Amino acid sequence: MASLADQAYHAIRGLIVSLELAPGAVIDERQLVERLAIGRTPVREALRRLAQERLVEVYPRRGMFVTGVDVRELARLSEVREVLEPEAARRAAERATDADRRELGALLVELDTAGGELMALDERIHRAVYRAAHNDLLEATLEQYYVLALRIWSMALDRAHDLEEAVEEHRALLEAIRSGDAERAADTMRAHVQNFEQAMHRVLLTV
Secondary structure, X not given: OOOHHHHXXXXXXXXXXXXXXXXXXXXXXXXXXXXXXXXXXXXXXXXXXXXXXXXXXXXXXXXXXXXXOOOOHHHHHHHHHHHXXXXXXHHHHXXXXXXXXXXXXXXXXXXXXXXXXXXXXXXXHHHHHHHHOOOHHHHHHHHHHHHHHHHHHHOOHHHOOOOHHHHHOHHHHHHHHHXXXXXXXXXXXXXXXXXXXXXXXXXXXXX
């Protein structure tokens, strides 16, 4: 079971990524404690973790704020992800357990019924691949960069109409990992990251 600090972290991170806590917004610790029904200490621990991940900024005597969003950072994030995500896919193909393959198989089924929840499914697929790589340092690093990119994407998702193809690329990715084809998994992931970044860039250019 997740600790209270972990629960607070995921809840607050969700508010930031969805832009419900907008870039530049003041973080009211007391309000978060009441909203989440979690004690002050776990909330503070969560906020410290979010500060380390560059989602929260702390200014002495001024307070705590949600970090700003710079769409120009998307290209830099993509450069990092283009290197690390294919390696995660390669390792997942080599190391996936039977339980991992069952989870990936279930996600394949979901691709047929995703409807309008494509980004939520994209997120769950990437995290499943990270876990299947069985390298906790790689998983934690990719998780951090994915969340930073996700917040930028959230600015334009309501106007992104050409993402279905990018998310559909996951089918080939998941099949490659399940079959243990490490090279195909890496190549497919690399192409997916590049194509998705390009699709989001086209939308963000008009923001």
